[in-house]
Amino acid sequence: MQESSTSWVVDLLSRLIQVDTTNPPGNETPAAKLLAEELEGRGVEYKLLESAPGRGNIVAWAESREPGPSLLLLSHLDVVPARAEEWSVDPFSGAVKDGFVWGRGALDDKLSVAVMLRVFLDLAESRGFKGRLIYAATADEEMGGRMGAGWLVEKHPELVRADYVLNEGGGFEVPGKRSVFLVQTAEKGVYWFRLKFKGRPGHASMPKSGDNALLKAAEAAVRLGRRSPPVSLNQHVKLFVERVLESRGVPSPFSKLLSAKPLVSLVPRLAGESAPMLDAMLRNTLAPTVARGGDKVNVIPSSCELSVDCRLLPGYGEEWVRSYVLGALRGLDYELEFIHRDQATESPLSTPLYAAIERAVSSEVPGALVSPYMSTGGTDSRFFRLAFGSAAYGFVPVRADVPLSELLKMVHGVDERVSVRNVEFCYKLTRRVLEVLFPGVTRGSRSRAHP
Numbered sequence: 061m062q063e064s065s066t067s068w069v070v071d072l073l074s075r076l077i078q079v080d081t082t083n084p085p086g087n088e089t090p091a092a093k094l095l096a097e098e099l100e101g102r103g104v105e106y107k108l109l110e111s112a113p114g115r116g117n118i119v120a121w122a123e124s125r126e127p128g129p130s131l132l133l134l135s136h137l138d139v140v141p142a143r144a145e146e147w148s149v150d151p152f153s154g155a156v157k158d159g160f161v162w163g164r165g166a167l168d169d170k171l172s173v174a175v176m177l178r179v180f181l182d183l184a185e186s187r188g189f190k191g192r193l194i195y196a197a198t199a200d201e202e203m204g205g206r207m208g209a210g211w212l213v214e215k216h217p218e219l220v221r222a223d224y225v226l227n228e229g230g231g232f233e234v235p236g237k238r239s240v241f242l243v244q245t246a247e248k249g250v251y252w253f254r255l256k257f258k259g260r261p262g263h264a265s266m267p268k269s270g271d272n273a274l275l276k277a278a279e280a281a282v283r284l285g286r287r288s289p290p291v292s293l294n295q296h297v298k299l300f301v302e303r304v305l306e307s308r309g310v311p312s313p314f315s316k317l318l319s320a321k322p323l324v325s326l327v328p329r330l331a332g333e334s335a336p337m338l339d340a341m342l343r344n345t346l347a348p349t350v351a352r353g354g355d356k357v358n359v360i361p362s363s364c365e366l367s368v369d370c371r372l373l374p375g376y377g378e379e380w381v382r383s384y385v386l387g388a389l390r391g392l393d394y395e396l397e398f399i400h401r402d403q404a405t406e407s408p409l410s411t412p413l414y415a416a417i418e419r420a421v422s423s424e425v426p427g428a429l430v431s432p433y434m435s436t437g438g439t440d441s442r443f444f445r446l447a448f449g450s451a452a453y454g455f456v457p458v459r460a461d462v463p464l465s466e467l468l469k470m471v472h473g474v475d476e477r478v479s480v481r482n483v484e485f486c487y488k489l490t491r492r493v494l495e496v497l498f499p500g501v502t503r504g505s506r507s508r509a510h511p
């Protein structure tokens with residue numbers, strides 16, 4: 061049974077990869093139609109909803125007569141671009157070879173599109189659960205989700221509102237003496253802004269004939285780029301560090317390590333190549349990324365713009381940015397304009413879903429630990445945390461059968477692939493999580509066989 065479920069998921073994953081949903085432009089509808097074919101005739105309700113022509117989202121649901129929790133299985137259909145010439149296989153071939161499924165989306169996020177559909181159908185067909193189970197595979201996540209999950213939350217809240225959301229963004233195994241499986245429980249906010257500097261034009265053969273705006277922008281870039289905002293340790297990161305230490309055999313008690321200062325000094329030693337990630341989990345960050353100013357080599361530029369990618373921890377917002385920049389750029393005249401704002405979000409850790417993940421992990425991987433984790437980038441979970449207060453977790457479990465650094469390179473990178481063993485693992489563990497959450501479900505059985 062398990063074997064046939066795995067091959068069903070592998071086959072669907074392969075076919076999904078063959079539908080090119082590169083975003084932009086997305087064109088997710090053909091992939092949503094493929095899922096609609098799988099849902100047809102299974103006794104579940106579903107809707108294919110386009111947020112714009114070609115931008116397909118699919119939502120399916122199953123409800124029991126008896127009340128119980130509502131859970132949304134969330135994934136996205138779009139993928140980031142792939143440059144075929146850099147890959148060793150056609151990125152849209154969906155080839156299954158050497159024990160792997162290859163192609164853009166194999167990990168991000170068509171693995172969960174396929175796994176979650178199988179798990180959804182298993183539970184819906186078993187009818188053993190009490191509550192409401194929702195499946196949504198959405199458009200546009202890679203470009204911010206406003207034509208996908210964000211659109212569904214706004215236009216069709218009745219379809220996707222749920223107490224719990226299981227989404228991408230976590231689930232990978234960090235190997236150690238004991239493995240740690242990460243659950244994304246929080247994500248930083250995005251506060252991109254632009255600084256405008258003004259000067260006075262002049263002839264560049266006489267630099268002092270003008271007031272060079274480029275120099276002001278350069279000064280600002282250096283100041284913002286070189287200094288680090290103070291450390292601010294939240295519960296997600298604190299527990300994450302504790303669990304990672306525990307997994308590496310660092311003895312208890314940890315309490316003395318957990319005041320911010322020693323922790324920061326430990327970061328590079330503990331984290332190795334993940335030090336930049338851990339550093340970004342400990343504080344707000346600002347990275348100057350784009351400078352535009354001047355258009356003639358012999359003219360002193362009278363204006364210059366500097367764009368900054370700023371990421372904030374939960375609890376921080378626009379006001380913090382304004383006052384931090386004011387302090388950092390003392391003595392410089394500038395105008396600050398936000399170009400993108402998405403607040404940080406977090407979910408509580410003491411929920412039945414989190415507990416279900418812990419129980420499922422310990423039954424599938426004895427001895428493994430589960431840790432909360434705050435991602436430095438955003439996912440669609442934020443829409444559900446903000447609009448409905450859902451407990452949303454990033455948990456698409458995959459084992460570290462390639463080094464984590466390799467795995468992270470494949471996502472949005474070259475030769476993205478997932479092992480068939482990991483497809484099986486992901487399916488089994490995701491299903492186990494739901495069996496624990498919905499105790500009425502009979503383990504290992506389905507009422508109807510699937511082809």
Ligand SMILES: [Zn+2]
Binds near residue numbers: 201
């Ligand atoms: Zn993704």
